[in-house]
Amino acid sequence: MTGAGASQNRRPPRLNHKKSRAGCQRCKARRVKCDEAKPACGGCNRHNVPCVYVVNESPRTGSNEASLSPHTTLPIDQLQPSFKVAVNQVPTPPTINDPVATDDLLDLPETRQRRLLELRLWHNYVTVISVPFQPSSSTAILPQIWNNHMPQIAMRHDNLLYIIYALSATSLLRNAPEDAELLTAQRVYLSLALRDQQKALAQFHTQAEEADALCFTSILMTMNAFGSLQERVRHPYHPPTDMLRLGIGACAVYEEALKSARKFPSSKIVTFIENQPFFCSIPRMFDEEHRGPFVGILGPKNAHGVYEDSELWNTDVRQAYEYTLSYIGTMYTAVLNEENLHQICTRIAAFALFVPKKFVDMVEELRPRALVVLAHFFALATKGSAHWWVGQTPMREVQGLRRIVPLEWQRHMRWPLVMSGLEPV
Template identity: 35%
Template structure:
C-alpha cells in the first residue's frame, strides 16, 4: 500500500524491508494512484489524492462494460481479490493488515475521530503503556516518555493509538469501538508516517523513530493471533517489520554513540546481545540441539544446502540455545528477564538468510521457528498471549511426517506451558523444569 522502504545496512547482514499492506485494487484508477499503490476514488477530472497533493491526475485506462457513472468504485457485490489471493471480506477477518488508506476521507479530521483518539490516549496513559515493558528498565520509556515524544511525532502518535486499540480488543478494555478496525487504520497511518520519518532520521528524531519501531513490532506480534493459518504460512509481516529494526539500529548507530544519555543508548547498553556476536552465535550454546541439523541421504539430494544456509541454521540454533541456557543454567541461577528480552528481539538478531529460508517455507527453518515460538511460554504479556502455541501446533500440522520427531519437544512445551530439558534426540525429558504461565493481563 505504501510501497516498501529499505534501510541501507544491518549489522552483519543485508537490509530488511517493511511488508507491504494489502489494499483494495482500483482497476481504472489514475496513473499516480496505481504507481503509489493506493486506492483511487476515480473522481473526475481529479481524484481525491491528486487533488490533495496538487498533482496532475491522468486516467489512462478506460472501464469496460460500465462507466464511472454507472457504479461507484467498490460497489460490486463480489469481493475483490487482494494481493494475497484472499478476498477483501476474508482478508478483513483474518489479517491484521487490511486495506486502509490513510488519506481516505473518513480518516480525516472530525469530531468522532478526536473523541476516539482521546479515548485511545487515555487507555494508553492509564493501562496500555504500563503493560508493555518486560522489565522495570523500560517502564518509564513506554509508560511516560512515549506519549510525551508523540507530541512531536505523528508516526509515534499513530502507533500509540494502534496499540491501545488492539489492547482494548484483546483484553476487553473498551467495546465502544471496533478494536481491530481501528487498530488497522492507525497501524497503516503509523507505517506511512514512519516511512517518511526514517528517511529524515537525525539527532532530533532518532529516539522517536526508534520508539515507533518498537511499538510497531508489538502491534505486529499482538495481531498474529488474528492471521489466517489455513494453509499455514510463516508470519512474514511480523518477521520483516521486526527485522527492519536491526537495519534502523545500524542506520542510526553513529547518532546513538554521539548521544550516550539517550534512552536508546541506555537500552542498547542493557542488551549487549545486540552487538556481541560471539555471545549471540557461540557454537557451545547449541549443544543438545545438534540433532536439528542432522541430514539423511534424502536431504542431501533434495534440500537446499550450502555454507551460508548451514551458518544460518547454526547461528539461529545458537541464539535459541543461549536462551535455554538462561532458563536451565548449570548453577541454578535462572535469568528469566534476560531470556524474555532475548525472545522479544529474536527477529532482530538472527541472520537474514534464516529469515529468507523461513519465507521460503524450508521445513528445517520452520522446525527451528517452532522452537522459538515454543519458548514463548515464558511470556505472560497480553500482546504475546498463546500465539506461540498456535504457531507450533500449526507448523506441526503443516510439515511432513519425517520432521515430526524434531517437533516433539516444542509440542510438549506448549502443552505443558513449561520449558523442559531436551534429550540429544530432541525429546522432552521429565524432571526439573521451569513452569511459567502464559496468561493475559
C-alpha cells in the same frame, strides 16, 4: 551474526514498490502488483487467504464504475461504513499483515469521535501497555522510559504516536475482537505509522529525539506484529512470514537510527538498551556455543567437519540456520536462568528484528528444517504467555507447524511440543 554478516542477511526497509490502484487490499498492503483476478487474485489464491476489493459506494462523475480515489480523506468514524467490501470468503480480522493501503489515506481530519477514540487508546497505553512487568532496582529506569519519555517523544513525532495507537488498539481487541471501531483503528493507525516512519527516515537529520522516535517505533512495530497474530486464521496453516519480514525491515531502520543516537548522551533509546541484559548480549548472541542444545536439527557432520545433509552445503543456507539456532539458544539459556517476564518478552519481540532474511525465505518455501527451527522459537516464546501481546499465540503456532511438518521430520517436533505443554514430558 555481527557486523557486516548481520547486515547482509537482513532486508532493508521497503520504500518503493509497484502499486495497483484497482488491486485487492492485501496486494496494496504488501505493495506488490495485483493481477486483479476475480473473485480472488493470483496472490491471495496462492496463499489461500481472503481476497478483498474495496470500492466507494458513490460512482465517479461520467462513469458507472465505483472507485476510491487515492486522494480521498475520510474521518476515522466514517472509514468503516464508507466502504463496500466484496470478499470471496468470510473475511478475517485485520492484522499487522493487512493494514489499510497507505495510498488511500491522508491526514485524518478532526472529529469528536476520533478524539474520543484516541483518548481511549492513549488511556489504555498509560494504564496497561506501559505498566512495567516486573520492576527491579536494575531496571528502574525502564518504567520512566515507558511511562514518561516515550509519551513525550510521541507528542512530537507522529510515527511513534501512531504506532502507540495501533498497539493499543491491538491490546483492546483481545477483549473485544468484534469491535469494528477498534479493528478499523488498528489498521488505520498502523498504516499511518508505517507511512510516517518512512517519512521520518527520509528526513532524518541525526538528532537525538528523531533517532529515539525511529528506534522506539521499530520496537513497538515488532510487538504489534506479534500481538496481531493472536486472532489470525490458522486453518489451513501458513507460517507468519509477513510478521518476520516486517521485523527485518524495522531492524534496518533501528540499526541506522541507533548509530546516530549513540552520539547523544541524552538519547533515551541508548539508556533503554544499556539497562537490559538482552541488548548487552547482542555482540556474542550468534556465537556457536549458543546453538549447542539444538545442533541435532542440523544433523551429523562427516570426518571433514562438513554437514552430511546437502541442504547445508550452501553457505547462506547453513549460516541462516546456524544464526537462528544461536538466537534460539540464547532464549533457552534465559528460560533456564529464569529471567523475568520483561526480559523474556524482549527476546521474543527481538526475534523478528534479528532473524536472517534467508531463514525467512526458507520458512516461506516451507522447508522442513526451517519449520522445525521456527517451532523451537515459538515453543520458547510460550514462556512469555503471561503478557497480553504474547498470550496463546506461540502455542497455536506450534500446533500449526506440527500439522505441516513432514512425517520424516516429526521426531524433531517432540521438544517444541513438550516445551509448549502440548505433550507430556
